[in-house]
Amino acid sequence: MLKTALIILFAILFFLSITALLLYRRQVRGLSEQLKDLEPGSNQRLTCSVRDRNILFLCRLVNTYIDSQQKLVLQAREAEEELKYTIASVSHDIRTPLTGASGYMQMAEKTEDPDKRKEYCRIVRGRLKDLEQLLDQLFLYTKLTSQEISLQMEPVSLFPLVCEVLTGFYGKFQEQNREPSLDFQEEAIQIQGDSSQLKRVLGNLVSNSLSYGLGTLFIVQKGNTLTFSNKVKDPGSIDPDQMFVRFYRGDPSRNASKSSHAGLGLSIARELTQAMGGKIEARLHEDILEIVLTFQGASR
Numbered sequence: 656m657l658k659t660a661l662i663i664l665f666a667i668l669f670f671l672s673i674t675a676l677l678l679y680r681r682q683v684r685g686l687s688e689q690l691k692d693l694e695p696g697s698n699q700r701l702t703c704s705v706r707d708r709n710i711l712f713l714c715r716l717v718n719t720y721i722d723s724q725q726k727l728v729l730q731a732r733e734a735e736e737e738l739k740y741t742i743a744s745v746s747h748d749i750r751t752p753l754t755g756a757s758g759y760m761q762m763a764e765k766t767e768d769p770d771k772r773k774e775y776c777r778i779v780r781g782r783l784k785d786l787e788q789l790l791d792q793l794f795l796y797t798k799l800t801s802q803e804i805s806l807q808m809e810p811v812s813l814f815p816l817v818c819e820v821l822t823g824f825y826g827k828f829q830e831q832n833r834e835p836s837l838d839f840q841e842e843a844i845q846i847q848g849d850s851s852q853l854k855r856v857l858g859n860l861v862s863n864s865l866s867y868g869l870g871t872l873f874i875v876q877k878g879n880t881l882t883f884s885n886k887v888k889d890p891g892s893i894d895p896d897q898m899f900v901r902f903y904r905g906d907p908s909r910n911a912s913k914s915s916h917a918g919l920g921l922s923i924a925r926e927l928t929q930a931m932g933g934k935i936e937a938r939l940h941e942d943i944l945e946i947v948l949t950f951q952g953a954s955r
Contacts, residue, residue, distance in 0.1 A: 749789060756782040792919045795855075806849040806930060810952075813881065814842040816850065817874060820857040827865050835861075839876040846879065847952030848931045856927050856935075859920035860946055868944065884945040893944065895937035899925040921946075 700721065703714045756779045763775035795804075814837075821828075821835050828834055846853075860883045864872045868885035875882045887893060899921045928935045932951040937944065 749786065752782040752786040752789075756786075792923060795923055804852075804930070806852060808847055808849060808931065810845040811848050811850045811853055812843070812845050813876065813950075814839050814844070816853060817857060817881075820854055820861060821874075823858065824861050824865065831865065833865075833870065833872065835872045835874060837874050840878075841876065844876065844879075846950035848933070848950065852927045852931065856924045856948070859924045860948075863920055863946075879950045881948040881950070882945055883948075884943055886942050887939075887944045890939055890942045890944070893939055895939050895944075898937045898946075899935065 700718045701714045703710050759775045759778045759782070763772045763779070766772050766775070817837065821837075861872065864883060864885050867887065869888055870886045873882075873884045875884070925935050928948060934949040935946065936949075937946050939945075
């Protein structure tokens with residue numbers, strides 16, 4: 656009797672083992688078929704009919720890997736679209752100074768007047784300088800967005816730095832018959848930042864005013880804020896919430912020939928300011944545009 660019971664028990668166990676083995680084989684074959692049919696970037700996930708802990712764990716691992724691969728595919732597609740957008744946005748800005756330089760070079764080659772030749776060469780150098788600045792902006796923006804730039808943070812005296820930046824734009828202020836107005840409550844104030852990158856931020860804000868502003872450029876320091884303000888010709892064309900978006904131009908038709916930053920200047924200013932722990936924002940009061948820098952670590 657006992658022997659018969661044991662035989663029946665072993666038979667049942669054998670049958671269950673064979674059944675489990677067949678189910679495992681069918682599940683493995685099913686997973687293989689699902690993987691074979693899986694396309695790159697697909698959001699399809701592996702499914703398991705066998706409720707076994709090890710099989711379920713394997714499915715989770717494979718699905719996690721599929722998720723990571725899908726994320727990489729999406730990132731690659733976004734990067735491709737980003738590249739297309741960047742090329743489309745700057746192609747005109749790159750082509751314009753090159754075309755102008757080429758035209759004036761041809762005129763310089765044909766003229767026999769030394770004064771005209773000298774003037775044409777001066778214009779060519781200016782166009783090539785515009786192109787150099789544009790490429791420099793693009794290179795810096797790429798490094799900033801990929802977080803490949805290193806900052807040397809240290810206490811920086813703000814007032815002399817602003818004066819140094821404004822001095823570099825003296826000629827352009829003269830050309831436009833404009834002038835800056837400085838109002839510092841504390842000329843001895845120091846902030847935490849990278850002095851070379853701070854100069855770039857300040858320079859981009861001054862350049863933006865010269866390209867798109869009117870009248871006096873007012874620069875006012877109060878506490879840990881520095882405000883740049885000036886009149887604008889067409890306030891209705893300016894969206895303060897979009898000003899720091901790359902390639903944004905409030906009025907692309909105005910002063911286009913003077914602008915060589917392709918709408919990247921304010922984007923770079925924002926990225927650098929944030930990287931140094933600060934904040935930058937724009938405000939529009941009727942026809943007055945204000946750009947406010949807020950610094951960290953201000954000391955007297």
